[in-house]
Amino acid sequence: MSTDTRPVPELAPEAVEQWRAEEAELVELLARAQRGVGGLAAVRLGPTPTVLVTDPAAVQHVLGRHPDRYVKRSHRARMLVGDGVLSATGDAWKRQRRLLQSQFTGTGMRTYERRIAAAAHRTAERWAGYRRSGETFDVGEEMRRFALDTVWRALTGLPLDDRTDHELRSVERVVAAMPKLPTNAADARDAVAEDLARVDAVAHAAIDAARSAGPLEEPGVLRVLLDAGDRFPEYTDTLIRDELVTLLVAGHETTATTLTWLFLLLDDHPGARTADPQALVSETLRLYPSAWLLPRHAVEDDVVAGHRIAAGTDVLVCPYLTHRDPALWPDPERFDPARFAPGAERPGQLGAYFPFGLGARACLGTQFALRETTALLELLLPMGAVEFRAKPSGAVYSITVRPDGPTPAVLR
Numbered sequence: 285m286s287t288d289t290r291p292v293p294e295l296a297p298e299a300v301e302q303w304r305a306e307e308a309e310l311v312e313l314l315a316r317a318q319r320g321v322g323g324l325a326a327v328r329l330g331p332t333p334t335v336l337v338t339d340p341a342a343v344q345h346v347l348g349r350h351p352d353r354y355v356k357r358s359h360r361a362r363m364l365v366g367d368g369v370l371s372a373t374g375d376a377w378k379r380q381r382r383l384l385q386s387q388f389t390g391t392g393m394r395t396y397e398r399r400i401a402a403a404a405h406r407t408a409e410r411w412a413g414y415r416r417s418g419e420t421f422d423v424g425e426e427m428r429r430f431a432l433d434t435v436w437r438a439l440t441g442l443p444l445d446d447r448t449d450h451e452l453r454s455v456e457r458v459v460a461a462m463p464k465l466p467t468n469a470a471d472a473r474d475a476v477a478e479d480l481a482r483v484d485a486v487a488h489a490a491i492d493a494a495r496s497a498g499p500l501e502e503p504g505v506l507r508v509l510l511d512a513g514d515r516f517p518e519y520t521d522t523l524i525r526d527e528l529v530t531l532l533v534a535g536h537e538t539t540a541t542t543l544t545w546l547f548l549l550l551d552d553h554p555g556a557r558t559a560d561p562q563a564l565v566s567e568t569l570r571l572y573p574s575a576w577l578l579p580r581h582a583v584e585d586d587v588v589a590g591h592r593i594a595a596g597t598d599v600l601v602c603p604y605l606t607h608r609d610p611a612l613w614p615d616p617e618r619f620d621p622a623r624f625a626p627g628a629e630r631p632g633q634l635g636a637y638f639p640f641g642l643g644a645r646a647c648l649g650t651q652f653a654l655r656e657t658t659a660l661l662e663l664l665l666p667m668g669a670v671e672f673r674a675k676p677s678g679a680v681y682s683i684t685v686r687p688d689g690p691t692p693a694v695l696r
Contacts, residue, residue, distance in 0.1 A: 292335050292591045294326035311576070311604065311681050318605050324591055333597045338606045342588050343635030346580060346601055348643040354580035354599055356645065361533065361683060363473050364458050364480065367523055368530025369648065376518070380527065381648070383512055387505050388652050399437035400656045403430060406443070408663040415695040420673060423691040427543040428456070428536065434656050435535035439528060440490055441504040451486045454479035455533055463682055487525045487532075505531060531649075538574040539653050541684045543660065544691060545572045547670050549619045554669060559621035561661035565654060566624040569639035570613070574653070576604035576685045578641060603638050604685065612636050669696045 310329075314336050317325040323339025337346055346354045355373060362371045369380040386392045407430040414421050432452060433444040458476045465472040473480065494506045509527055513519040546568040550557055556564065578601040586593045593599070608616040612631045613623070622628060631637065640647035647653070671694050676687035 289587050289590055289592045292324050292326040292593070293321045294328075309681055314600065314602055315605055318602075318609070323606075323609075324589055327600075329598075333594065335593060335597055335599050336605075337588075337599055337601045338609060339589065340606065340612065340631065340633035340635030343601055343606060343638065343642060344633070345588050346599060347578070347638070347641065347645070348634060350586070351644045353582060353584055353586050355583055356579070357581045360462055361459070363469065363476070364455070364483065365530040365533055366526030368526040368528075370530045370534055379516075379518070381644075383508070384505070384527070384531075384648055387508060388649050393651050393655065396438050396652065397655070399441075400434055400652075400659050402443065403434040403437055404656070404659045404663050406430075406433060407660060408667070411664055411667055411695060415668060418694060420692050420694055423547050423670060423672070423693050424540070424544040424687060425691075427547075428540040430660060431536035431539035431543070431656070432532075434539070435532060437504070438535070438652070439505045439531060440494060441507075448486060451482050452532065454482040455529075456537075458483070459533065459537060459683055483529060484525065487528050488521070490528065491521060491524055534647070535649055535652070538647075538684055539656060541686045542568055542572065542574065542653075543657060544687060545685075546657075546661075547693075548672070548675060548687065548691065551670060551672050551675070553619050556619065556621050557665060557669065560625065561658040561665065562654070563621040563624040564661065565657045566639075567619060567621040570607045570623070570637065571617075571619065572679075572685045573603040573607060573639035574647060574684065575641060576681060577602050603641075606636060607639070667695060670694075671696050 313327060313329075317327050317336050318338050323337070324342050325336045327334050327336055337343055356371075357373075365371055367376070369377060369384060372380050387395075407426065410421075410426070429444070429449065432449065436442065436444040436448065457479045461476055465475055490506060491510070494504075495510055506524075506528060509519065509524045513521070513524060542565065546564055549568060549571070550564075580599040580601060582593050582595055582597040582599055584595050607613065610616050612633075613636075623630060635642060638646075640650040640653070673692040673694065674690065676689035676691065678688045679685050680688045
């Protein structure tokens, strides 16, 4: 290692103690570290050295250029998603990623266009009813049901029915409980055992139904996984269940949250309703990226931007803070879809905007998510403005950044 490298600058201990005394959220400590130290900052979160990464070049180094040096460790959602592609590592992850990649890119996406459209029209029909009746509805709940309906159709080829929707509420309860669960894995599973059993039951019922249905004209992702089970011994029903649940979790939680934030932002900025739907989605994802924090673990010594990163260091890449860096995004807290209009000037660095991650482990479903959000907005935005009866007071920073309360509204 070069002798002219420097240790990563650290946030002053008194600043850490002040943060602890205030019992603020983790994001507040990380934001303080970024403001006080810069885009590469050491923070004390426990016995393991931890480095916050928000500088675009450092982001690209960690996620884009050297994913072999900065690896994912056991994912906190593992109790729910098992060994699915979200939590898998090494050669297993490469095989699983390769199988699923073709389903969500290029020609594979065309298979799901009609299913996305059908789910969007189903939601638009409900909203037309709300507009006629003037009744109050919950925007977050509507976006959750749309996103779950869309991914369920992609997986199984079937629309989401009421019973499946009800049972899959267990997914949300497990995800919401994760930050407060015991650190011991067995105790954590016991705390949410009933909800995990409900998820398992839905997944295995879908697997059995798809297997008995036989070949379909337009098979869903589940059929692809079952076919893999006929060819590869590692694709047991347990792994197929894990992949199915992984795609359910990743495929609806992030989309529903993005769309809910979008309508909340439009309520504060009604003039933006005429913006292009893609620009609306992109700007919402800038402020509320699909995954606000991407943890990695350094498995070997490295140098990033002239600073030493020792093997064993936990690295926190934070799209949420990179996207709100005033050195990259002028007036970063302002919602301005014009940033993403054709010809608009934006930061050119690869690591300045990465709402779906970056590099080899970037989100598999990026194209799918962007298509379903714009397909829905193209139908809902012309129907009228959403007027909220009450609005959440803040955000909850879990796997995603979600509003911290209900979102009752009427359609004007």
